[in-house]
Amino acid sequence: MDLDAIGRWSRHAGVPGMLVGMTGPDSAVRVRNLTKRYGDHQAVAGVDLDIHHGEIFALIGPNGAGKTTCVEILEGYRHRDGGEVEVLGIDPARADAHWKARIGIVLQSTKDFAELTPTEALATFAAYYPSPRPVDEVLELVGLTDKRKTRADQLSGGQRRRLDVALGILGNPELLFLDEPTTGFDPDARRQFWGLIEDLSGLGTTILLTTHYMEEAERLADRVGVIAAGRVVAVDTPTMLGGRGAAEAVVSWRGPSGPEHTATDAPTKVVRELAETFGGEVPELAVSRPTLEDVYLQMIGAAQ
Ligand code: ATP
Numbered sequence: 001m002d003l004d005a006i007g008r009w010s011r012h013a014g015v016p017g018m019l020v021g022m023t024g025p026d027s028a029v030r031v032r033n034l035t036k037r038y039g040d041h042q043a044v045a046g047v048d049l050d051i052h053h054g055e056i057f058a059l060i061g062p063n064g065a066g067k068t069t070c071v072e073i074l075e076g077y078r079h080r081d082g083g084e085v086e087v088l089g090i091d092p093a094r095a096d097a098h099w100k101a102r103i104g105i106v107l108q109s110t111k112d113f114a115e116l117t118p119t120e121a122l123a124t125f126a127a128y129y130p131s132p133r134p135v136d137e138v139l140e141l142v143g144l145t146d147k148r149k150t151r152a153d154q155l156s157g158g159q160r161r162r163l164d165v166a167l168g169i170l171g172n173p174e175l176l177f178l179d180e181p182t183t184g185f186d187p188d189a190r191r192q193f194w195g196l197i198e199d200l201s202g203l204g205t206t207i208l209l210t211t212h213y214m215e216e217a218e219r220l221a222d223r224v225g226v227i228a229a230g231r232v233v234a235v236d237t238p239t240m241l242g243g244r245g246a247a248e249a250v251v252s253w254r255g256p257s258g259p260e261h262t263a264t265d266a267p268t269k270v271v272r273e274l275a276e277t278f279g280g281e282v283p284e285l286a287v288s289r290p291t292l293e294d295v296y297l298q299m300i301g302a303a304q
Contacts, residue, residue, distance in 0.1 A: 027052060031047055035081045059227055101129050106167075117152070198220065253285045
C-alpha cells in the first residue's frame with residue numbers, strides 16, 4: 001500500500017489526525033522511516049513510531065506484517081537497513097551493556113531453564129544486572145511465590161509465562177518488550193496476567209507489547225499502533241482508533257415481524273421511542289458500536 005492510499009483511507013475512516021509521525025520530548029521509543037528488507041521482500045517499509053515514557057503501547061497487525069522485525073530492531077537483536085531509531089535515547093545498533101540492562105525482553109513462549117526452579121533461575125540471572133530487583137519481590141510481583149521451588153518444566157503454561165515475565169523484569173527495566181504475552185492462556189489466566197501487566201505499568205515501566213488479541217489491546221493499551229504490510233497505518237487510543245469514537249451506534253430489537261435494527265448517532269432517543277412504541281420492555285433490545293476488532297479488520301482490509 002502506498003502513502004497516498006494510507007492518507008485516503010484515514011480520511012475515509014475519519015481517523016482523527018493520524019498520530020503517525022508525532023514527535024515528543026518524552027519518547028521512550030522514537031522511530032523514523034525504519035526499513036528492513038529480507039532478499040526481495042520489504043518487511044518494514046518506512047515505519048514511524050513514538051512510544052511515550054510510562055505508557056502501554058500495543059502493536060497489532062496480521063501475521064507477517066513486520067511487528068517482530070520492528071520490535072527486534074528496537075531490542076537491538078536485528079539490524080535495520082535504514083531509518084533512525086532511538087530507544088531510551090540510544091540507537092540500539094550501537095547499544096552497550098548498560099543500555100541492555102535498562103530494557104527487559106519477554107520473547108514468545110520459551111522452554112529454557114527447564115530443570116531450574118523459579119528461585120534458581122532468577123538468582124542465576126540476577127548476577128547479570130547491575131541493580132536487579134530482589135528475587136522474592138519479583139516472585140511476588142508475578143504471583144509465583146507458591147511455585148518458587150517447583151521445577152520450570154513442572155509449571156503450567158500460564159505459570160511458565162509468568163516466569164518468562166519474571167526474568168524480563170528482573171533487571172528492573174525502564175522499558176519492557178512483551179511479544180504475544182498471553183498466547184495459549186485460558187481466559188482466567190489471561191485476566192490475571194493483565195493485572196500483572198497493569199501492576200508493572202503502575203510501577204512506571206513503559207511497555208511495548210505485540211498481540212493478536214484485540215480484547216488484550218483494548219484492556220491494556222494506552223495507545224494502539226496498527227501495522228500492515230510493513231507500515232504503521234494508524235496510531236490512536238483503543239476507543240478512538242479508526243474513527244471508532246465517532247462511529248454510529250446500532251440499535252437492534254425484535255419487531256412484530258422479526259429482527260430489526262437501525263444505525264444512529266442518537267441511540268438514547270431511538271431507545272426511548274421504541275419503549276414508547278412497545279409500551280415498556282423492548283424485546284431483545286441491544287445497542288452496539290464497532291468493536292476494536294471491527295475497525296482493525298476494516299483497516300487491514302483497506303491496507304492489503
Ligand atoms: P506474526 O504476527 O506472524 O508474528 P510479524 O508481524 O511479527 O508476524 P515478521 O516476523 O516481522 O512479522 O515478518 C515480516 C515478514 O518478514 C514476513 O513476510 C516474514 O516471512 C519475513 N521474515 C521475517 N524474518 C525473516 C528472516 N529472518 N528471513 C527472511 N524473511 C523473514
